[in-house]
Amino acid sequence: MNNILKTLTYILIALLFISMYKDLSVGTTLTPGINNKQSQEEKISKTENITAMKVKVLQGDTLLTIAEEINPQLSNNLNVNKIVEDFKALNPTADPVELQIGEFYSFPIYKREAD
Incomplete structure (x- = not known):
């Protein structure tokens, strides 16, 4: 025994x-206590006068939901055409309507315009 x-x-x-x-x-x-979306963000970069953030797409994410999350100051004033244009410029081979879950894409970051 x-x-x-x-x-x-x-x-x-x-x-x-x-x-x-x-x-x-x-x-x-x-990581407990940290928003999972924030932990998936990789880096902020500047391309063609567009500031961007690399974000991993999760289940249920769309171009607009991610754009709203990283640009909360513009939640009432989103220009959808500009977001789609800038996304295509940052990700020329990606389809903004068919984002692949688990992939990293560059999403545009916008500064708040002067009031």
């Missing part, structure tokens, strides 16, 4: 170390 208890203890310790190794090497996709 004592040998079985020692064996089970060694197995549990091994599983603990394997779990820790996997967590540290692979990481986790969700």
